[in-house]
Amino acid sequence: MENKIKLSPKKIVNKQFQIDSKGYNANEVDYFLDVVVADYENFAAMLNRAYDEIDTLQKTVSKLKAQVQSYENNAKAESAKNIESQMESNVDLLKRLSLLEKEVYSKKSE
Numbered sequence: 001m002e003n004k005i006k007l008s009p010k011k012i013v014n015k016q017f018q019i020d021s022k023g024y025n026a027n028e029v030d031y032f033l034d035v036v037v038a039d040y041e042n043f044a045a046m047l048n049r050a051y052d053e054i055d056t057l058q059k060t061v062s063k064l065k066a067q068v069q070s071y072e073n074n075a076k077a078e079s080a081k082n083i084e085s086q087m088e089s090n091v092d093l094l095k096r097l098s099l100l101e102k103e104v105y106s107k108k109s110e
Contacts, residue, residue: 007039 015032017024 005039005042006035012036 017028017032019025
């Protein structure tokens, strides 16, 4: 099935059939209706493919959003661990400095 649309609403509305002695030429009307049906089948197929693609893309977007959220949560947790680790190391340094100061000042006062 080719995806080229042969009819537009304007062409359908403005279509003129030749009238013979018994009315419209039946073959011409049948051919035109066959073209209309083929176009509608093309439209339906194109829409179905588009809807399928939309569904696929929406699922992909949802998965990617979940991954981003997961990465953000992991980054926050890592950041909190790093800050906690730095604080522990700073507390250790402060304790050592405090002990050194006590030693230095206690020796000076003697």
